[in-house]
Amino acid sequence: MASSKYEYVKQYELDDTLLPGCWIVIRLDGRGFTKFSDLHGFEKPNDKRALDLMDECAREVMNEFPDIRLAYGESDEYSFVLARNTDMYGRRAAKLVSLIVSCFTANYVARWPAHLPDTPLRASPMFDGRAVCYPLDSNLRDYLAWRQADTHINNQYNTCFWALVKSGKTPAEAQDTLKGTQAAFKNELLFREFGINYAHLPEQFKKGSVVTRQKALVEVKQKEDGTPVLRERSVPTVLYVDIIRDEFWEGNPQLLAP
Template sequence: MANSRYEYVRNRELPDPLLPNAYFVVRIDGRGFHKFSKHYDFAKPNDLNALNLLNAAATAVMRQLPDIVLGYGVSDEYSFLFRRRTELFDRRASKIVTTVVSTFTAAYTFLWPQYFPDRPLVAEMLPTFDGRAVVYCTKKEIRDYFSWRQVDCHINNLYNTTFHALMDKGGMSNTDAEARLSGTVAADKNEILFSQFGINYNNEPEIFKKGNVAFRDLKKLVEGEEQPENLKLEDMNLDKEFSSKNAKAKARRRIQKAEIVVQHVDIIQDYFWNERAPWILADE
């Protein structure tokens, strides 16, 4: 860039690096999505097509950014966990967040016709998302973060399922349904669903109750290699020390080839972390 007397304005751009050698999560949320979902007539309390679109957009983000090791989404939000020692964009928060948000929004908009072919987007009502980056220094904090999001998913879904049952099946108004559920706990809502409408909440689809867990199936990748004895899960950990830059680049390319799967499983208990994806919070 040529020097000029106006170049001083570059000094107003302040550095915003995220804490080094620490995990961080980028969480995106739909902006004005209540109005958006109403305009496009999303099914209530859950729209399966909308959730599948959400997952498709999240998968597109993870495919572009191999430094993301886990995603979790529900409703109109998605959380992306980055590996602890990533140097993506020199860990600049603004560049990372805007890249995630813009990639997600572009994918969501581009893929929309596949999931809502009879409801084309209009310029006055386009999907938009905001985002933030939050640093977590320990594995426990990461586990607690994703447990928090999944518990939130369960609480909201149980409430919404009961709320809409009272209106759609029970004939209540919005105000009456809110009043009926005021002060109730989970057991009360389960009882309302079962005794009044014959709905066993335990039989509701797992995607609604547990949300969406997106990750690279590196175990499947390793087991699918022609010589699996020469490739171990530890080789998929980009945070470990590599013998050369070429070796690390090769590992990164291999990771990008891995299938990104979306499952609807419990991520509060130990099983997922210990058995399904031990590389997500891998040690050095």
């Protein structure tokens, strides 16, 4: 049973190397998460437990793959930014996408009980992934701005929508009320009708989650007497901050460094 006569099939594996010298973004999205979140009784419009779980998975992905500079997440999606000059897995698209998705999914299932202790996992959470290349720093910043603007727009809409629905409107009525309205209208609606000051909502909901590596003291081992031995390490850390304006990038020059 020699395998040599079959080995020609390996030649059918075509190369999918991503263009060198570009920022690589791997974005993953939950598949069928509307249904998934209903099935598990996620709070609307945002379930902090589920968001914290997403954030923790993203941190674990960054622990696993040191070439990820930055991650940004909202709702059931997360984007991971690989260093412009990374040679991780030879920049092969399928390798990068599948491993990051696999790592994220494994952590999502494994860490679910810690975040939703009273809710048994009743279906397989699944994420699709894709790889996109961005040639310029400005393209990368615009990509992240696009996602964060999207977070804001979705969150404002969803906050209104669920306030209306919880107050007794049907989903169709809520949709009608909001159709074509501007941000100012929505803020006023929230405030006047429901006493919600949008500006005071949690930053995690309004801004999404930004994961960068921050210096922190970490216990690396214990001495014989049990005293912890601490070392400074670079640790993936979640922040809920604006990444559209320059301040963030000026304060984190290492992110775009060559």
